[in-house]
Amino acid sequence: MKKSAIIGIVVGVLLLMFIGRGVGAYNGLVSMEEGVDAQWSQVENVYQRRMDLIPNLVNTVKGYAAHEQETLQAVVEARAKATQTNVDGDNIAQYQENQAALSSALSKLMVVVEKYPDLKANQNFMQLQSQLEGTENRIATERRRYNEVCKTYNASIRKFPTVVIANMSGFDKKEYFEADKAAEKAPEVNF
Amino acid sequence: MKKNIISLLMVLTLATSAFAIPQKPKQERLVNDFAQVLSGNEERALEQKLVRFDSQTSTQIAFVSVKDLEGLSAIEMAIRIMEEWGVGGSKDNGMVIVFKPKTASSNGQIAITTGYGVEHLVTDALAKQVIEYDFIPSFRQGDIFGGLDKGTDVLMSLTTGEFTGQQYLDKHQSGGSGIGGFFTLFVLFLIFSGFGRSRRVGGFGSRGSSLPFWLLMGMGGGSRGGSSFGNFSSGGGSFGGFGGGMGGGGGASGSW
Known part of the structure; x- marks a missing residue:
């Protein structure tokens, strides 16, 4: 009689501890997932x-290099395509692909411009060029940070005991x- | 026992090689001349100037010179340092300048990265211009301290709004250079701000208000800064430490 009560209490306490841990793990996952999503919007911002x-870049180049219609058109089209893809972290692959296509169209343009x-001596163009260069750096930075938070999140949903909660919910x-080849190679913008 | 030591050594080497960027010094300071490109006096002068600017405006400009960029580009290293060291205050108002000296076999490199809180004042395009017009010309002549002194002056003026980016660009487009250029710019300012005020009084509000209000404020701030200059330089002042500032990877780089 007494013995079974003690066992009951022990089991109850253990159960409570287990539930407590589960809630903690769940909340941890929620905030971690929020972190990943927040970082994803940073990535979208810089893109x-x-x-x-x-548009500004294309217009400036057009004024000097009207013969490069094809290259300019490729940039405009790639941009239009990239604008159409909206992602909520689901089809990142598609988003990436479009942005990579835009990167490569842009780097072709930057080669032609040479x-x-x-x-190249135009002040406006020089400014746009350094802004573009800065933006490529921002893209690289925010992407790296996205992958870092992603890695932490992905690791923790696979670790025991969090994995149980992660699977359940x-x-x-x-x-x-x-890191794909086209996007990795930021447009060469050397002076 | 021997095995333990070996594995400890392995862990240690792994730990150090994982961080390509220089470790934050225990005694935090704004001038970190790891490549020893400045003399002792120059280092102190620059540190004092940057510390004074930090205590007046809370904007932190950190200078880091390295012998080797460890396979990173200069701007990447600057971005990582900003991230790891937390340069800038709670307003993310920090900047990191990375400098790699020119050697017989490699170009000199400089990069400036801007924190989230100052990237609208020192835009990527402006950072590029400051590098090309103010830092590199002196570096080319071997005057490293001169270039850093001039360049940081411009960065400070841009962040306090002493002059706007557009005015800075205009100055270079018109071919003005050096202190003479700044002086003309300053005189123009005085004239324009006076003009703006008198016109506003006269009823031409639209013309007067085309000059941003904060610009006038900035000019006032500039003169106040001048008066407190004496107070700070006598005390020397010490750096209070990095404030955990963040940046998004903006900025620019250049080489010579």
């Missing part, structure tokens, strides 16, 4: 920043930002 620079010394693995 948006790059897209905002493009042929136009007048354009549907925390999924987050997709990394893959």
